Amino acid sequence: QQQVKQSPQSLIVQKGGIPIINCAYENTAFDYFPWYQQFPGKGPALLIAIRPDVSEKKEGRFTISFNKSAKQFSLHIMDSQPGDSATYFCAADYSWGKLQFGAGTQVVVTP
Amino acid sequence: DSGVTQTPKHLITATGQRVTLRCSPRSGDLSVYWYQQSLDQGLQFLIQYYNGEERAKGNILERFSAQQFPDLHSELNLSSLELGDSALYFCASSPTPGTGELFFGEGSRLTVL
Numbered sequence: 001q002q003q004v005k006q007s008p009q010s011l012i013v014q015k016g017g018i019p020i021i022n023c024a025y026e027n028t029a030f031d032y033f034p035w036y037q038q039f040p041g042k043g044p045a046l047l048i049a050i051r052p053d054v055s056e057k058k059e060g061r062f063t064i065s066f067n068k069s070a071k072q073f074s075l076h077i078m079d080s081q082p083g084d085s086a087t088y089f090c091a092a093d094y095s096w097g098k099l100q101f102g103a104g105t106q107v108v109v110t111p
Numbered sequence: 112d113s114g115v116t117q118t119p120k121h122l123i124t125a126t127g128q129r130v131t132l133r134c135s136p137r138s139g140d141l142s143v144y145w146y147q148q149s150l151d152q153g154l155q156f157l158i159q160y161y162n163g164e165e166r167a168k169g170n171i172l173e174r175f176s177a178q179q180f181p182d183l184h185s186e187l188n189l190s191s192l193e194l195g196d197s198a199l200y201f202c203a204s205s206p207t208p209g210t211g212e213l214f215f216g217e218g219s220r221l222t223v224l
Contacts, residue, residue: 043215
């Protein structure tokens with residue numbers, strides 16, 4: 001049973017657009033929600049993370065929005081660039097880095 | 112470069128065989144995690160070690176085992192390999208074991224023929 005559901009599976013945006021990736025979770029014990037970025041042939045790299053007592057967090061062009069009551073969180077990539085083309089994973093953690101990952105979203109940013 | 116080193120990068124073997132994957136965590140990180148990435152299962156947590164001791168187990172098969180040595184490097188042993196074990200195996204380390212702030216290596220791609 002997938003504990004973290006991620007959508008969409010893939011999306012294509014033009015340079016400068018704002019890809020939005022959504023995730024939903026069931027387990028209210030989760031207390032840390034990181035996003036990872038993965039390029040082909042590489043391991044996932046931590047992008048940004050949020051705790052459930054915060055509704056929004058920004059780091060550079062990346063923003064997480066968190067809705068605790070709805071058990072949903074999302075990633076926005078502002079002013080997207082072709083170099084942002086990658087697979088993005090949301091995740092949830094409740095126990096010492098034992099992450100539950102979403103299925104991933106392949107983002108393509110066209111020039 | 113995350114600072115986590117995994118060897119080998121690629122491995123091709125036959126069903127029924129045994130392989131060992133090696134991981135060196137970032138300098139100073141006491142926690143090591145193993146994850147499996149496959150097309151059908153996605154990224155799945157296998158097992159975690161902290162300073163040489165097993166801390167948590169995920170969906171790790173009984174045919175698989177791991178350990179963390181006194182110098183903090185870790186090995187994942189996969190035995191009686193099956194076709195379905197073909198996947199990318201990632202090692203990650205963490206400076207702060209209580210968070211999901213993991214630094215992943217580039218993975219070992221295992222192909223079982």
